Amino acid sequence: MRLSRKEFLSFSGRSILGLSLLNLFNWKVFGREKFGKKLLGEAMIEVKTKRLELTHTWTISRNSSDFKENVFVKIERDGITGIGEAAPNVRYGENPQITTRRIHEAETIFKNMDLFHYVDIKNALDKAILDQSCAKAALDIALMDWIGKAFNMPLYKLWGLNIGHSPKTSFSIGIDTPEVIKQKVLEAEQYPLLKIKVGRENDEEIIAAVRSVTNKPIRVDANEGWKTKEEALEKITWLKTEGVEFIEQPLPSDMIEETAWLREHVDMPIVADEAVKSASDIPKLATAYDGINIKLMKSGGLLEALRMIQMAKALNLKIMMGCMIESSVAITAAAHLAPYIDWADLDGNLLINNDPFSGVKVKGGSFVYNDKPGLGIEGEF
Numbered sequence: 001m002r003l004s005r006k007e008f009l010s011f012s013g014r015s016i017l018g019l020s021l022l023n024l025f026n027w028k029v030f031g032r033e034k035f036g037k038k039l040l041g042e043a044m045i046e047v048k049t050k051r052l053e054l055t056h057t058w059t060i061s062r063n064s065s066d067f068k069e070n071v072f073v074k075i076e077r078d079g080i081t082g083i084g085e086a087a088p089n090v091r092y093g094e095n096p097q098i099t100t101r102r103i104h105e106a107e108t109i110f111k112n113m114d115l116f117h118y119v120d121i122k123n124a125l126d127k128a129i130l131d132q133s134c135a136k137a138a139l140d141i142a143l144m145d146w147i148g149k150a151f152n153m154p155l156y157k158l159w160g161l162n163i164g165h166s167p168k169t170s171f172s173i174g175i176d177t178p179e180v181i182k183q184k185v186l187e188a189e190q191y192p193l194l195k196i197k198v199g200r201e202n203d204e205e206i207i208a209a210v211r212s213v214t215n216k217p218i219r220v221d222a223n224e225g226w227k228t229k230e231e232a233l234e235k236i237t238w239l240k241t242e243g244v245e246f247i248e249q250p251l252p253s254d255m256i257e258e259t260a261w262l263r264e265h266v267d268m269p270i271v272a273d274e275a276v277k278s279a280s281d282i283p284k285l286a287t288a289y290d291g292i293n294i295k296l297m298k299s300g301g302l303l304e305a306l307r308m309i310q311m312a313k314a315l316n317l318k319i320m321m322g323c324m325i326e327s328s329v330a331i332t333a334a335a336h337l338a339p340y341i342d343w344a345d346l347d348g349n350l351l352i353n354n355d356p357f358s359g360v361k362v363k364g365g366s367f368v369y370n371d372k373p374g375l376g377i378e379g380e381f
Helices: 005-013 021-030 096-105 107-112 118-128 133-151 178-187 203-211 229-240 256-265 302-314 328-335
Strands: 044-059 064-077 080-086 171-173 194-197 218-221 244-248 270-272 291-294 318-321 361-363 366-368
Touching: 044 096, 064 096, 064 133, 080 096, 080 133, 080 328, 096 107, 096 133, 107 118, 118 133, 118 302, 133 302, 133 328, 171 178, 178 203, 194 203, 203 229, 229 244, 229 256, 256 270, 291 302, 302 318, 302 328
Parallel strands: 171 194, 194 218, 218 244, 244 270, 270 291, 291 318
Antiparallel strands: 044 064, 064 080, 361 366
8 A cells, every 4th residue: 555645744743652654554554544534533531440469468668568459541432442550659649549530630631632642642641640640651551552552553563672672570579577588489489580679677687588598680679768878888788799680779769969979889780769750850860870760650651651761771871660569451561661671570460369451471581472452451441
């Protein structure tokens, strides 16, 4: 099928974020043309809260949980449905009730705009939702799922990514007693990389418990648990002897100068987590950290995560994709960006026992993608 000059210019104008002309040809053949040049119906948005049950009590430096209540979004227009997920986090003042309210308040954006103008929609959401980034994430993920289905392609193909470049994911071990830590590590035998949560008074016994049953490479996340640069220096110097690859957020997020000092005194990469939410946060962190942990729930979705990836690369920072406790919806969405990154910690769905959806799988730590359009997820909304 030949493209007219007008169609070519229209398509090329939409080809940001990695949409190749070949993909746009496929859009012409398989996608938007099947329901006309313009969107015919009004976007319909449905919201549900689902309780995700954790296999083990999930404890980090600041709190513990046995379940999480995540908010799911369905956007439907012209016979195409997109699914998204929000994982509200108390660290950022989020909860399911406010998240649901913000999603409903944003419905007019989707009803009044062309869904293919997803950059404009992102800009509108950034202005409309200021306090619940996970609500933006849910809408963004659902929108990009819809876009991929409209193009009849998986998102990673629309972005021109080679899934063979995706790194293996780590499997996270929450803070617990030494006996339970050992049990968790043994249950995670199939995963070649472990991420260990620390940041409380029993850090030494946690690592000792891990090392008593495995010699696997481990990464460590303090979740802002150490409060002085001297304490962090002592901890990291000791962790280096335990074969730790890198440390996440050793100090509170506002202690940037102290983290820069720490970076000069340790021989281990330091990765920003709570200190970074969006692309605008990254430049000020470049002298204090070696890498950033991008989470869709912090960034507000896939489109902002793409901006963060390019910003981090420009500043020569390593890139990690992480997650909250999430179902296969949000985990699969993040996995579509994995070919861009250096480290993956996308295991939130592996920590729950009632995942309502299925999508990307993990085998031996490696992501196993399907070839379904959009996110490629299945499940009963």
